[in-house]
Amino acid sequence: MPLSDIQDRIAKACDEAGRTADSVTLIAVSKVQPDARVEAVLEQGHRCFGENRVQEAAGKWPGFRERFDGIDLHLIGPLQTNKARQAFDLFEAIHSVDRPKLAKTIARLAQEEGHCPDLFIQVNTGEEEQKAGVLPADADDFIAECRRMDLPVAGLMCIPPVEEEPSLHFALLGKIAQRNGLTGLSMGMSGDFERAIALGATHVRVGSAIFGERAYD
Ligand SMILES: *Cc1c(COP(=O)(O)O)cnc(C)c1O
Numbered sequence: 001m002p003l004s005d006i007q008d009r010i011a012k013a014c015d016e017a018g019r020t021a022d023s024v025t026l027i028a029v030s031k032v033q034p035d036a037r038v039e040a041v042l043e044q045g046h047r048c049f050g051e052n053r054v055q056e057a058a059g060k061w062p063g064f065r066e067r068f069d070g071i072d073l074h075l076i077g078p079l080q081t082n083k084a085r086q087a088f089d090l091f092e093a094i095h096s097v098d099r100p101k102l103a104k105t106i107a108r109l110a111q112e113e114g115h116c117p118d119l120f121i122q123v124n125t126g127e128e129e130q131k132a133g134v135l136p137a138d139a140d141d142f143i144a145e146c147r148r149m150d151l152p153v154a155g156l157m158c159i160p161p162v163e164e165e166p167s168l169h170f171a172l173l174g175k176i177a178q179r180n181g182l183t184g185l186s187m188g189m190s191g192d193f194e195r196a197i198a199l200g201a202t203h204v205r206v207g208s209a210i211f212g213e214r215a216y217d
Contacts, residue, residue, distance in 0.1 A: 001209050003046055006026065006210055007026065010024050010194075013193070013198060014197060017197055025204070026046075027186075027205045028041055028046055028048065028050065028206060028211070029049070029189075029205050029206060029210075030049045031051050031053065031056060033207075037211045038211070039064075042067075047071050048074070050073075050205050051073065051077070052078075054086050055083075057073065057075070058086060061073055072093075073092055073093075074093040074094075074203075075087055076096065076205055079094060079102060081101055081102055084105045087117070092118065093117050093118040093120065095157040095186050096132060097121050097151075097153075098142075099142075100145060103142075104149065106151060107149040110151070116151065116152050119146070120154055120155050120157040120203075121139070121146065121153060121156050122159075123139050123156050123157070123173055124136075125158045125160060125172050126160060126164060126169060128161055131159065133157075133158065139176050140179070143180045155182045155183060155185050155203075156173050156176060156182060156184065158186075166195060166196070169187075170201065171199055184202050185200050185201050185202050186201070186202070186203040186205065187199075188204040188206075189207070190206050190208045
């Protein structure tokens with residue numbers, strides 16, 4: 001689907017929610033996509049992208065940054081502490097902060113480097129065993145802990161269980177954010193970004209609807 005169609009759908013969802021279209025940032029999720037498809041979206045003027053692996057982003061984005069100004073790259077996948085320094089150099093935002101050890105590593109790097117990407121704390125709203133994220137019951141404490149470390153927490157992120165109605169998870173994430181005074185909400189993907197916007201998403205992560213299906217090998 002053309003980028004402009006996604007932008008129109010976002011604008012419409014914002015309008016229906018009584019929000020302005022610029023209250024939602026579209027993160028075009030380019031993981032696994034061929035460079036030509038990513039380049040086509042860059043050529044259309046879009047600059048905000050999401051990747052879920054540090055290694056893949058490191059291979060792909062330095063080259064694009066040489067050719068296109070103003071790229072805003074978001075890490076939306078899990079981050080190992082031993083890749084945190086590399087992530088600092090590559091990304092403007094990290095959406096997967098989910099444990100004290102990682103938060104501490106990021107705090108130390110922020111001191112050393114004098115800057116820090118915007119951070120989102122990932123919440124495992126479905127309490128799924130295999131999924132990353134802090135449990136909803138632990139979220140308030142973890143948010144407070146990150147703030148004590150002076151980390152720039154922009155908001156919360158979730159990936160709802162595939163089999164469940166995502167709106168319940170979006171609502172839960174919004175509730176946790178609200179009671180902690182956080183405004184950023186990274187939620188909503190190709191199949192449900194309009195529902196996420198209705199429930200307050202500020203960052204939607206849309207991949208296949210923009211680029212087409214991912215061809216994993
Ligand atoms: C891949 C991915 C997306 C995008 O998924 P689509 O269904 O292709 O839009 C969004 N968020 C995360 C965390 C992802 O890994």
